[in-house]
Every structure is written in structure tokens, then in C-alpha cells.
Amino acid sequence: MTKDVIALTSKMPDAWALLAGLYAGGPEASVTAGSDGAVLRLCAPDGRPLVSVEAPLLVQVPGEAERLLGRDVPVPFWWTEVRASGAVPEAERLAESACGRLALLLGGSVWPGPAANTEVVDIRAAVAPDDGQPVVDVLTDSTSVVLADRPVLALTTWLSEVLRGTSESDRALQIVTPPHVRLSAAARATLLQIPNRWVVQDPAQGYYDGLSGAVLRWRNGTFAPMTGADGTGTVAEAFGRTSPSGDRQLVVAFRTVLPPHEDTVLGEGLEAAWRALTGSAPAGWGTAEPVNLPWSPRRLTGLARDRAPEPTHLIVTGHPGRPALAWIRVTRTTSGVEQDVTLTLGYGEGEEPPLEAIEPLAETLVVEHGLTTMLASVRRASRDLTTAPVLQAPPVPVAFTLGARDVRGIGLTHARRPPVEVRPVALGPASGPALHYPLGDGSDTGALGELHRLAAHLRAGVPGAGADA
Incomplete structure (x- = not known):
């Protein structure tokens, strides 16, 4: 099994510190670089990779070490992952020693365990066939x-x-x-x-x-x-x-389309949703976990623009007091710049998801952020937003919103008369409204059937689609 060891240090691991850590393998070991220098590998005398060290990551977002490792580490700190090949028994001790040396030199700790050894590991006898990729x-x-x-x-x-x-x-x-x-x-x-x-x-x-x-x-x-x-x-x-739990998650999935203008800023719709549902802006964003950068829609936009026309995938996290995590997919299409967002928030026993904020949020996204669709759901799941390998109850829909463009395409009269009990609410300008369909409070699984009937009705109104579409 590949063994992960992580050094959490207060100072940046520079090249000399990384080499000092890697010399835990003794004078017989050699160091090579991969992934354009982003990964260092410590190899046995026969050239076999034993340990890989990733480029250190500066984490500036509070709560990430606790969320992912159960460690309370004050920010900012440096996160350096070291991976040992599972094919060689000595490699695990070597990874622990490399991280222990980083923590000793730079101040900090090592996961797992309160500390790691700093011994030199004899790797001269480490011989095993391998494909060259310890990860x-x-x-x-x-x-x-x-x-x-x-x-x-x-x-x-x-x-x-x-x-x-x-x-x-x-x-x-x-x-x-x-x-x-x-x-x-x-x-x-x-x-x-x-x-x-x-x-x-x-x-x-x-x-x-x-x-x-x-x-x-x-x-x-x-x-x-x-x-x-x-x-x-x-x-x-x-x-x-499964064990009974009162924990719940509120899941809000929406898509927006913005014009491809030079002054277009991405992420503002997500920030509006975050503020409406938590009372504050997101804490940070990044391209992977741990999320390492302080929240900044303009920096997020710059990254997506640099990567265009390829899509950009981003992760956004909240403050430690309210578990919240979102992922965004930014895509350039013929319609403009699309943002597909899934925002998930966790609530424990006795905490109520702010369902009353869903309709006002939908209107804000329609009027200010180019909303095309939004689905809000509640599911029985862990407050900390993690998933255990056990049966999960399906999410129960709370509301669905259809943007003005799609309402026009379906026809306002048809879209206003779905085969569900609750009538839609018009949002935005009366001349070209979006429609918001309340479906319940997340406690009645019958809302799943309501959503399916609503979706079938709306598809039937699309020009060129048959009644069974």
C-alpha cells in the first residue's frame, strides 16, 4: 500500500530543506525530479523510486487541516505530502524520516502521529520490480x-x-x-x-x-x-x-451563463449564494484539497481565463463554524461563460437548513447572475460533509428554478401549468420572468415524484420534443 505522510510546517520548505529531508535515505540514495520539477523522487541505488515529495503548498484558509486530517493547525502553514512505495518495506520509514526532518528544521508537526523519526534508513537491500510510479x-x-x-x-x-x-x-x-x-x-x-x-x-x-x-x-x-x-x-x-442520525445537508446546484466580456467576474453568483445561506462570504478557493487560497473572485476569474478554452474545475470552502463546500466547473460555450456550481452545507441535530432563503436566493441569481437552472435539495447525511461507505438516503428536492431564457423557449403558458400541486412563482422582470417551483420542505420523499413529473412536463414544451420526451 502507498503510504502517505504529511509535514505541516510554519516555514516554507526550500530546496535545501527538501534535500535534507530526502537525505534520510543515506549516501546510497539518489534524487530525481518529475512533473516539470513539481515532484522530487528519492530512488534506491538501482534507480527504483521509493519516495515522492510533492511541491509544498501554502495553506491560508482556516480549518483545512482539521477538516482533512483532524489537526488544528493555525494558518498560514505549509503542507508537504510525501508518498512511499508500498512495494518496499523500508520506504514507509523513509517517508516518515523525511517529514520528521522537515518538521525539525522548519518547526511544525507530522501526520500521522505526534512526531516522526529522523533516522537514516538503509535502502541498499531494497530491490523489487516496479513500473516506476510509487503513487x-x-x-x-x-x-x-x-x-x-x-x-x-x-x-x-x-x-x-x-x-x-x-x-x-x-x-x-x-x-x-x-x-x-x-x-x-x-x-x-x-x-x-x-x-x-x-x-x-x-x-x-x-x-x-x-x-x-x-x-x-x-x-x-x-x-x-x-x-x-x-x-x-x-x-x-x-x-x-447505517446508524440513525439527525444530521442533514442542504445541496444547492445551479448553472449560470455570463457574457464573455473582458470585465466579466466569475464566482460572484456563488458568493451571493454563500452569503444568503451562511451570512458570510466563502473562506477560500483552489484547484484541489486542501483549499489554500483566500477567497477572491478576481483571482479565480484570472485562472479560468488563462486556462480557456479548456474547462476549469475549482473547489471553494467556508469557515470552520459552518461546514460548507462547493465545486465549480467553468466552461466557455457558444452561449457565453457557463458556471456549474454545487454548494453543499452541513447541519447537525437541532440545526435547521435555511430553506426560507432559497426563493430570495433564486431571485438574486436570476436578476444579477444569469441563472439558467437551480435545484435545492435536503438529504440525511453527515454534518461534516464527508461520505462513509454505507447506504445514503437520496436527496429530497425542495425547489426547482428555471431561468428566463428556458422559460421563453418552453413557453410561459406551458411552463406555468405543471402537473404538480404548488404553482410556480415568477421571478425577475414581468416581461420575461424566470419561474420558481416550490416542492416541499425536504421531509417528504414524494417530492421526488413531483420533480420527475415537472421535468417531464417542461421537456414536453421544448420545441421539437414529443410528449414523451
């Missing part, structure tokens, strides 16, 4: 398999790079974890995308899919669902071991 534990023609064991599996820079590499090589990414590991909201969204998979190793039942519960077996170089003689799959017993 990927198994590589087949169809699949990249990574073994991970950390409190929260997050969408880190490393995971993003592995995901990009697997996608470019037409492989699936499968991450294997023990059952105590949870997914961050961003990592969950990534592993929900086919053909990726979260594989949980259960001591009693073997392997199962952490998001669907399907029992898995290793066949032909990949983890695949095990089926019976009739072709049906089996759900792992461990997947059904």
Missing part, C-alpha cells in the same frame, strides 16, 4: 489502482494528477481503502463519475463499492461487480450498517 499501486491495461488510508480521502493535487493520467490513458481509477476512510464531497463527486470506483476492503465480506454497495471481485485486471447465475449483483451487508 500507483497496481497498473493494468484498463485500471489504475491506488491503495489509500487516511481519515478523509480528499481531491488532492496528487489525486487530480492521477485522475488526469488515467483519463488520458483510457483507464479507470479505482481507490481501495479500509472501511473507516470517508470521502470529501469533492472526492465523492469525482469517484461517482464512470468508470471510476471507490473500493472498500471489508474484513468479513471482501471488497465492495463504497457508493453503491455492490460486492466486487478482482477480475481481468480490475474490480468488477460480482453477479449470480441470474446476472444480478449482490449488495454487501456492511453497506447497510
